[in-house]
Amino acid sequence: MGDTAEPETLSRSRMQHLDWNRVPIEQVNPLFDRQLIVGEHIMVARLVLRKGCVVPLHSHFNEQVSNVVSGALRFTIEGEEIILRAGEYLCIPPNLPHTATAIEDTIAIDTFSPPRADWVNKTDQYLRT
C-alpha cells in the first residue's frame, strides 16, 4: 500500500494505491459519511447514507456516475423517480439538477469528473444543513 488519501488539493497527478480502510472518513452530516479518492480527472467517493438521508436538489458541472453497493437510493431527476438498487449504476450528465434520498441504509460509490472542488474543499453547504 503506497499512499493515503489527502483530498485537500485538486489536480494531483500521481500514482495512488489505496483501500477504503486507509482513507479518512468525513461525517458530512449525522446521516452522511464520505471518503474521497481524488485524482487529476477522476474523483471516487465512498458514501454511507443512513436511511432517511436526503441530498437536497442541486446540480454541478461535474459528470456523476452513482453505483449502489448495498441499500437503495431514490433519485428525483426532471420529475422522474429512479430507484437505484445494489449493483446498479446511474449516469447523471453535467448540470442536471437532482435529489437523492436513502430509502434504506446505503453504501454507494459515486464517481465524478472532474473532481468536485466543493467536496474536496468542504464548501458543500447544501449537504451540511
Add this chain to the structure above:
Amino acid sequence: MGDTAEPETLSRSRMQHLDWNRVPIEQVNPLFDRQLIVGEHIMVARLVLRKGCVVPLHSHFNEQVSNVVSGALRFTIEGEEIILRAGEYLCIPPNLPHTATAIEDTIAIDTFSPPRADWVNKTDQYLRT
C-alpha cells in the same frame, strides 16, 4: 431500468440507468472479457481477466482508476511491482506506461477519464494479439 449501454460513440451526455446484466460483454481475447458504461467524461469498465491474462506495456492520456472486486492483478509501473487485491484501488496518472497480469481469476472495475476511444472503437490492438 431506463437504458442499455451503446458504447459505439463517445461524448454522450444523457442519463443512463444500468446494471452489468444489461451491458453487452465483449470477449477482447480468450482471457479477457469487457463491458463498458460510457459517459461524457467518465467511462466505467467491468473486466473479467482469467488467471494468466497479460495486458502488455501501454500508456494512454486517459487517467485510470483500477479497482479489484475479486482476484488479484500484478501491475508493473516504472519498474515497481504493485499487487492490487480485492477492495483496493490504483490511480494511474495520464501517460504513465504500465502492464498488468492477472495472478488469479479476477474481476475489476476500471474507470477512465476521458473515456478510452480505443476501447469504444475497438482499435485496441495491444489487447488482441
